[in-house]
Amino acid sequence: MWRQVSRRAFLGNSSLGVGRAALASLLAGSSIFGSSHSRAAATSGEEKGAKGLPGLPHFAPTAKSVIYLFQSGGPSHVDLFDYKPSVQDRQGTELPASVRGDQRVTGMTSGQASFPVVAPFWSMTRSGQAGLWMSDLLPYTQQVADDITLVKSVHTEAINHDPAITFINTGSQQMGHASMGAWLSYGLGSENDNLPAYVVLLSQGSGKNPGQPLFSRLWGNGYLPSKHQGVQLRPGANPVLYLANPSGVTAAHRRQQLDDLAALNRLRAAEVGDPEISARIAAYEMAFRMQTSVPELTDLRTETAETIQRYGPETMKPGSFAANCLQARRMVERGVRFVQLFHRGWDQHIAIKEQLPAQCRDVDQASAALIKDLKERGLLDETLVIWGGEFGRTVYSQGTIGSAESGRDHHGRCFSIWMAGGGIKRGFEYGRTDDFCYNIAEDPVHIRDLNATILHCLGIDHRRLTFKFNGLDQRLTGVEDARAIREILI
Numbered sequence: 001m002w003r004q005v006s007r008r009a010f011l012g013n014s015s016l017g018v019g020r021a022a023l024a025s026l027l028a029g030s031s032i033f034g035s036s037h038s039r040a041a042a043t044s045g046e047e048k049g050a051k052g053l054p055g056l057p058h059f060a061p062t063a064k065s066v067i068y069l070f071q072s073g074g075p076s077h078v079d080l081f082d083y084k085p086s087v088q089d090r091q092g093t094e095l096p097a098s099v100r101g102d103q104r105v106t107g108m109t110s111g112q113a114s115f116p117v118v119a120p121f122w123s124m125t126r127s128g129q130a131g132l133w134m135s136d137l138l139p140y141t142q143q144v145a146d147d148i149t150l151v152k153s154v155h156t157e158a159i160n161h162d163p164a165i166t167f168i169n170t171g172s173q174q175m176g177h178a179s180m181g182a183w184l185s186y187g188l189g190s191e192n193d194n195l196p197a198y199v200v201l202l203s204q205g206s207g208k209n210p211g212q213p214l215f216s217r218l219w220g221n222g223y224l225p226s227k228h229q230g231v232q233l234r235p236g237a238n239p240v241l242y243l244a245n246p247s248g249v250t251a252a253h254r255r256q257q258l259d260d261l262a263a264l265n266r267l268r269a270a271e272v273g274d275p276e277i278s279a280r281i282a283a284y285e286m287a288f289r290m291q292t293s294v295p296e297l298t299d300l301r302t303e304t305a306e307t308i309q310r311y312g313p314e315t316m317k318p319g320s321f322a323a324n325c326l327q328a329r330r331m332v333e334r335g336v337r338f339v340q341l342f343h344r345g346w347d348q349h350i351a352i353k354e355q356l357p358a359q360c361r362d363v364d365q366a367s368a369a370l371i372k373d374l375k376e377r378g379l380l381d382e383t384l385v386i387w388g389g390e391f392g393r394t395v396y397s398q399g400t401i402g403s404a405e406s407g408r409d410h411h412g413r414c415f416s417i418w419m420a421g422g423g424i425k426r427g428f429e430y431g432r433t434d435d436f437c438y439n440i441a442e443d444p445v446h447i448r449d450l451n452a453t454i455l456h457c458l459g460i461d462h463r464r465l466t467f468k469f470n471g472l473d474q475r476l477t478g479v480e481d482a483r484a485i486r487e488i489l490i
Helices: 007-027 085-089 139-143 161-170 180-188 251-272 275-298 305-311 321-333 352-376 447-457
Strands: 065-072 124-127 132-135 148-155 198-204 338-344 383-388 415-420 428-430 440-442 467-469 472-474
Touching: 065 161, 065 180, 065 321, 065 352, 124 139, 132 148, 139 352, 148 440, 148 447, 161 447, 180 198, 180 338, 180 447, 198 321, 251 275, 275 321, 305 321, 305 352, 321 338, 321 352, 352 383, 383 447
Parallel strands: 065 338, 065 383, 148 428, 198 338
Antiparallel strands: 124 132, 148 415, 383 415, 467 472
């Protein structure tokens, strides 16, 4: 007997057939995501956490993990790292039009009638045997100068915070792309099944307070499977909300509940072939294991008094930059692949003479302590540490020169970052700017190049780590040219 089927029902049943076919292909070891992606179906192997893609790393890595000390807001390279006696000599003079060129500037200074040069208010000192110039606002970082490479020629096209921080973290100024940590989780996985591959910690500086807002998409998975998004740990007694079992629920009860839920999810996966169901099962399983691993991880009381003192007076203050730096060391010890600290407060448009010293005090001691701590524990050689923000600051004054309320505007044409460990040269400087710290004179490093270099240290060719989405082989470095900066590598 002929049975009529509505168009909607027909398409719905057809989609189930496609889902079953997709599931079969997954079980056979092929992929519905593209030739670069191979994963199991919603099985116990998936639930226990991925170890990365087949064939990765592409070559022998020099780093196993990354700690990214991201300074949100744009630290002033003019005041902290890019020493130029010529700027002192030109204090108060007009920045030449030939130097400014046709640069697009923000609306905060585009209407200024004058662009007077402002020299740093603080002295700089040659630091370490390498003699790297660093501000005296960073006395502790000066002590580790011989362990770092200072890159002074980083640049970006973005001139405002949100597109700039999105660009450097995801490879695009547009929202919706995968973050660097998500790419590394996807490509390499984690070395600890009981902790996420990608962990995020936030802190607020005392420079500009509150600092620029940070959105969770900055550590999101974009088009990658959702299991690769960063996991944010909160300060205080509950680093992950709802991690503890409710009153009256034992670990055995929770285990049985998750087993039953996983069985239901597998049935649904068999019906629709949705890969996010696998990610959901994996997330539940990770949360169960984190109930034991996270409390131990975040208990800084197990550290020695000497270690706590080294990181500074705020080390035991939950959510401080110092506490997060120490947490980051504990994480890479336990096999976390990518730890990203976002520290807000560097947006010194006004009152830079007051705000910048306070902001430096927040981060200086703990940043240097992290390098020393990793080095003493034999971890620095296998841990890549990056310190820097989304752009720099202008050499010209925002506001009336000499006013206590004046500051510096955003500047993406050149800025400075430093890197240490994980295959990076020590006591080395790369790149040079002009006499105004305004344009790059030698060895430009686009943020795509910076990201390619980070991937290279982890044994990844940035051109080969791709994910098919919207008809493109998406990658962290985008579709334009990028290269690993081999000159700064050991």
